Amino acid sequence: MKWQPLTRGDRRAKEQLLAKMAVAVAATKFWGPSRGLGRAGLLLLRRLGARGVACSHPRRQQQQQFSSLDEKPQFPGASAEFIDKLEFIQPNVISGIPIYRVMDRQGQIINPSEDPELPQKEVLKFYKSMTLLNTMDRILYESQRQGRISFYMTNYGEEGTHVGSAAALDSTDLVFGQYREAGVLMYRDYPLELFMAQCYGNVSDPGKGRQMPVHYGCKERHFVTISSPLATQIPQAARGPGYGIMSIRVDGNDVFAVYNATKEARRRAVAENQPFLIEAMTYRIGHHSTSDDSSAYRSVDEVSYWDKQDHPISRLRHYLLNRGWWDEEQEKAWRKQSRKKVMEAFEQAERKLKPNPNLLFSDVYQEMPTQLRKQQEALARHLQTYGEHYPLDHFEK
Amino acid sequence: EAIQRRQVSHFTFKPDPECQEYGQTQKMNLFQSITSALDNSLAKDPTAVIFGEDVAFGGVFRCTVGLRDKYGKDRVFNTPLCEQGIVGFGIGIAVTGATAIAEIQFADYIFPAFDQIVNEAAKYRYRSGDLFNCGSLTIRSPWGCVGHGALYHSQSPEAFFAHCPGIKVVVPRSPFQAKGLLLSCIEDKNPCIFFEPKILYRAAVEQVPVESYYIPLSQAEVIQEGSDITLVAWGTQVHVIREVASMAQEKLGVSCEVIDLRTIIPWDVDTVCKSVIKTGRLLISHEAPLTGGFASEISSTVQEECFLNLEAPISRVCGYDTPFPHIFEPFYIPDKWKCYDALRKMINY
Numbered sequence: 001m002k003w004q005p006l007t008r009g010d011r012r013a014k015e016q017l018l019a020k021m022a023v024a025v026a027a028t029k030f031w032g033p034s035r036g037l038g039r040a041g042l043l044l045l046r047r048l049g050a051r052g053v054a055c056s057h058p059r060r061q062q063q064q065q066f067s068s069l070d071e072k073p074q075f076p077g078a079s080a081e082f083i084d085k086l087e088f089i090q091p092n093v094i095s096g097i098p099i100y101r102v103m104d105r106q107g108q109i110i111n112p113s114e115d116p117e118l119p120q121k122e123v124l125k126f127y128k129s130m131t132l133l134n135t136m137d138r139i140l141y142e143s144q145r146q147g148r149i150s151f152y153m154t155n156y157g158e159e160g161t162h163v164g165s166a167a168a169l170d171s172t173d174l175v176f177g178q179y180r181e182a183g184v185l186m187y188r189d190y191p192l193e194l195f196m197a198q199c200y201g202n203v204s205d206p207g208k209g210r211q212m213p214v215h216y217g218c219k220e221r222h223f224v225t226i227s228s229p230l231a232t233q234i235p236q237a238a239r240g241p242g243y244g245i246m247s248i249r250v251d252g253n254d255v256f257a258v259y260n261a262t263k264e265a266r267r268r269a270v271a272e273n274q275p276f277l278i279e280a281m282t283y284r285i286g287h288h289s290t291s292d293d294s295s296a297y298r299s300v301d302e303v304s305y306w307d308k309q310d311h312p313i314s315r316l317r318h319y320l321l322n323r324g325w326w327d328e329e330q331e332k333a334w335r336k337q338s339r340k341k342v343m344e345a346f347e348q349a350e351r352k353l354k355p356n357p358n359l360l361f362s363d364v365y366q367e368m369p370t371q372l373r374k375q376q377e378a379l380a381r382h383l384q385t386y387g388e389h390y391p392l393d394h395f396e397k
Numbered sequence: 398e399a400i401q402r403r404q405v406s407h408f409t410f411k412p413d414p415e416c417q418e419y420g421q422t423q424k425m426n427l428f429q430s431i432t433s434a435l436d437n438s439l440a441k442d443p444t445a446v447i448f449g450e451d452v453a454f455g456g457v458f459r460c461t462v463g464l465r466d467k468y469g470k471d472r473v474f475n476t477p478l479c480e481q482g483i484v485g486f487g488i489g490i491a492v493t494g495a496t497a498i499a500e501i502q503f504a505d506y507i508f509p510a511f512d513q514i515v516n517e518a519a520k521y522r523y524r525s526g527d528l529f530n531c532g533s534l535t536i537r538s539p540w541g542c543v544g545h546g547a548l549y550h551s552q553s554p555e556a557f558f559a560h561c562p563g564i565k566v567v568v569p570r571s572p573f574q575a576k577g578l579l580l581s582c583i584e585d586k587n588p589c590i591f592f593e594p595k596i597l598y599r600a601a602v603e604q605v606p607v608e609s610y611y612i613p614l615s616q617a618e619v620i621q622e623g624s625d626i627t628l629v630a631w632g633t634q635v636h637v638i639r640e641v642a643s644m645a646q647e648k649l650g651v652s653c654e655v656i657d658l659r660t661i662i663p664w665d666v667d668t669v670c671k672s673v674i675k676t677g678r679l680l681i682s683h684e685a686p687l688t689g690g691f692a693s694e695i696s697s698t699v700q701e702e703c704f705l706n707l708e709a710p711i712s713r714v715c716g717y718d719t720p721f722p723h724i725f726e727p728f729y730i731p732d733k734w735k736c737y738d739a740l741r742k743m744i745n746y
Contacts, residue, residue, distance in 0.1 A: 150545035150723075201724030209724035212547040228549035229506060230478060297454040360725040361717065371688065375717045379728060386734040390727055 164258025
């Protein structure tokens with residue numbers, strides 16, 4: 001191996017190390033091998049003396065520039081300083097991350113420079129998306145109560161997070177929603193007919209009747225099909241920095257705040273090629289699902305506060321009214337119209353057949369395995385003999 | 398009318414005759430019998446704790462109602478939404494000697510905890526040379542089809558765990574069985590998974606002893622004796638095959654021996670083989686998909702042990718090899734007609 005010449009840093013390091021070793025050796029000689037260096041240390045010292053402080057290997061030489069005798073921490077990946085005071089970091093310091101908002105609870109812009117100044121048409125689209133979703137929620141929740149669909153989950157209170165964020169994205173941006181984010185699809189003009197089709201699992205359902213209601217998906221609108229399991233590793237804003245992610249906390253019930261934050265995050269994510277975490281604070285006003293009675297674990301007063309005092313739809317309505325972009329007449333007319341649209345879609349969806357039972361077997365893989373085809377054939381034969389015991393009248397032939 | 402109202406149930410729950418052996422009984426449904434078992438456990442074992450998502454207010458299926466009020470917030474408490482953490486935490490406290498009773502809200506969500514169960518809990522005793530163990534861990538979880546649960550509220554994942562030496566997997570068919578088996582799991586010195594058929598939580602009602610009692614693990618139960626064919630199932634499916642046995646008797650004059658397996662692993666090979674030696678025919682049925690389902694293990698072992706006794710190939714009537722579908726559930730499940738048809742073919746083999 002070719003010898004590399006010592007750099008000045010190397011030399012100093014070597015001299016300092018040797019000095020320390022010398023002290024240790026002296027100590028050993030005085031106190032005996034059980035103190036100071038001991039035998040191993042003496043061996044090491046001899047080896048060091050012969051070969052210099054590990055400067056024969058090029059990689060070692062690089063390490064030596066981060067000298068072990070420098071008093072900064074040398075841990076790879078740590079960019080901190082040492083501290084000689086014993087102090088624990090308090091968690092609530094981190095959880096006190098401030099919440100960005102644009103409107104107050106009465107829909108007034110707080111800081112005019114933060115007003116996105118969206119045109120009337122766009123703001124009305126926000127409002128109509130949220131209210132149409134709300135209307136659809138009411139009707140479908142009720143339909144479950146009547147035994148018409150098996151299950152439903154409402155979005156009450158969270159509409160602002162869906163619509164504000166969807167509006168700030170490009171329509172082709174791929175969204176991976178969880179089960180309480182239908183407002184994104186609503187904003188992207190997903191037809192009521194298809195929402196209903198999925199809930200009823202009828203022939204028009206693009207999901208082919210496979211999942212429980214509210215598990216929507218739409219390829220054309222770049223909304224990945226929802227699945228029930230909740231991601232358990234998503235950090236909150238408080239932990240975002242810990243993951244090395246740029247983070248912000250926003251008032252999720254302020255549709256403009258959500259919009260602004262998402263718009264900026266998207267711009268920078270694309271420009272800087274790094275992820276951005278937006279924690280949109282909101283409140284789930286409805287029960288978790290039709291299988292839940294949330295009065296078992298929270299107070300009616302708490303729910304009422306959010307419903308009456310801090311609702312994304314109300315706040316936006318105040319903004320619209322203040323601007324003169326909406327009034328009671330239009331509100332009444334829109335309520336009537338949206339209810340009518342929902343009811344029509346609902347009645348039609350209910351009348352349709354369910355998909356052909358053959359669709360039970362497809363899409364497990366892209367191609368159907370032989371064994372599965374045999375199972376499909378076995379079911380077909382079974383139904384020929386025992387078909388009277390199955391609800392075949394409700395399914396497409 | 399093309400409107401599909403609530404589905405008719407694919408089974409009828411038949412309560413077992415009241416058991417006189419264990420003292421005073423009370424009418425309980427399945428979730429109440431679970432509460433009763435947990436109540437008994439926490440009363441007698443001061444180290445016993447119950448934890449999981451939403452258990453504090455009583456649980457999404459009411460299995461833990463009243464327990465936090467009775468035993469305090471240090472013994473009945475919620476965890477974050479993190480199955481890996483629920484089981485990991487459970488293992489940890491079990492290692493210190495506490496009786497850890499963890500709940501996974503739906504068996505469909507047990508998979509984030511799979512590594513903890515398979516790589517940690519199951520191997521704890523073995524890898525430490527018996528210096529340490531987490532035997533006082535029990536994991537309870539709602540299991541099986543419920544009429545509209547679809548992919549993520551219907552699964553029966555026992556087969557995944559059957560492949561893992563070191564844990565026990567138990568599935569009760571009724572309130573009386575559930576309490577006795579759960580108490581045995583809690584007492585058992587090995588980590589246990591206890592799957593509760595959620596469709597039975599309210600539908601199954603029986604007289605159940607108020608005090609503790611124990612039904613042994615790894616013992617199958619012959620719930621009906623017969624001579625022509627052995628039917629094996631567990632959980633809800635036991636009620637399906639019971640009905641199939643009646644149909645077979647009535648329509649075909651065939652006498653069925655009906656076995657509830659109860660413990661999936663370690664399973665009771667002797668009881669099943671003894672039965673097949675007598676009848677010469679075996680039909681196994683489960684909701685979980687056919688391929689790699691637990692029926693394949695039973696079938697394989699039985700043909701090894703009882704080959705010359707078999708009059709017909711062993712039949713498995715199971716879910717299809719697909720995820721559990723929503724609207725197609727009536728076609729997917731191994732209902733009594735499919736079981737009956739398979740039985741008929743075996744008799745005529």
